[in-house]
Amino acid sequence: MTVHRRQGAAIAAAACITLFAADRMSQAQSPTPTPIPTSAPAPAPGLAPPAAEAARPQPGDAAAQVESLQNDLAALQRLVPDQAHVMADVDYHFSSLWFAARNANWPLAEFYLGETRSHLTWAVRVRPVRKLSSGAELELPPILLAVLSGGIADLKAAIDKHDAHAFEAAYRGMMGQCYGCHVAAEKPYLRLHIPQAPGARMIDLRP
Numbered sequence: 001m002t003v004h005r006r007q008g009a010a011i012a013a014a015a016c017i018t019l020f021a022a023d024r025m026s027q028a029q030s031p032t033p034t035p036i037p038t039s040a041p042a043p044a045p046g047l048a049p050p051a052a053e054a055a056r057p058q059p060g061d062a063a064a065q066v067e068s069l070q071n072d073l074a075a076l077q078r079l080v081p082d083q084a085h086v087m088a089d090v091d092y093h094f095s096s097l098w099f100a101a102r103n104a105n106w107p108l109a110e111f112y113l114g115e116t117r118s119h120l121t122w123a124v125r126v127r128p129v130r131k132l133s134s135g136a137e138l139e140l141p142p143i144l145l146a147v148l149s150g151g152i153a154d155l156k157a158a159i160d161k162h163d164a165h166a167f168e169a170a171y172r173g174m175m176g177q178c179y180g181c182h183v184a185a186e187k188p189y190l191r192l193h194i195p196q197a198p199g200a201r202m203i204d205l206r207p
């Protein structure tokens with residue numbers, strides 16, 4: 001009984017990680033997530049016993065499988081990047097977005113907006129709740145939703161209209177929203193500025 005419950009939990013967790021990895025892959029490749037047919041439904045490695053073993057169940061198998069799953073899970077967890085790492089990707093995509101629009105390359109701007117959106121979403125999924133110095137917990141998903149329906153939606157509208165003026169206003173507004181979350185997360189030193197050159201970081205290094 002206990003073994004079954006633990007096994008169930010381990011399978012569910014492994015499936016989550018598998019789906020998460022598939023989601024990451026689709027997000028990294030395209031702004032609209034495409035289903036990855038092969039990886040999502042596939043069981044975690046070590047889950048499905050070889051056919052011969054499955055035919056004759058042995059009492060020790062379940063425990064061995066749980067242990068192997070737990071090892072796989074721990075290995076997968078070590079591969080998931082931390083929130084700052086994913087945010088550095090957001091920085092790169094959002095900075096590239098500025099230059100794509102400056103060059104009136106609207107299809108490229110749309111691509112980088114999609115990357116910004118999907119990586120922001122991923123960054124929040126990596127660590128949805130942050131502990132504040134007061135001991136209170138800051139929930140990031142509601143802030144993300146406000147950003148998606150605010151700055152990101154304004155940028156999309158400007159890009160769709162190929163409107164450089166509306167784009168600049170929306171971009172600056174979005175920078176304010178990015179920074180609003182950094183302040184809420186007690187990181188007021190993560191100030192953004194308009195990037196100076198393609199590939200440049202958006203963090204303002206001046207004190």
Ligand code: HEC
Pocket residue numbers: 082083084085087088090091094116120124130140141143144147174175177178179181182185187190192202203
């Ligand atoms: C929902 C909250 C939230 C939003 C929105 C957000 N950030 Fe962040 N960002 C964070 C948090 C939290 C960290 C610190 C992560 C850590 O230290 O683990 C961070 C860190 C960063 C960093 C530092 C990464 C590094 O290691 O150098 C950059 C750059 C950054 N964000 C850029 C942006 C940009 C650009 C946007 C908007 C397009 C944005 N962020 C929007 C929460 C947010």
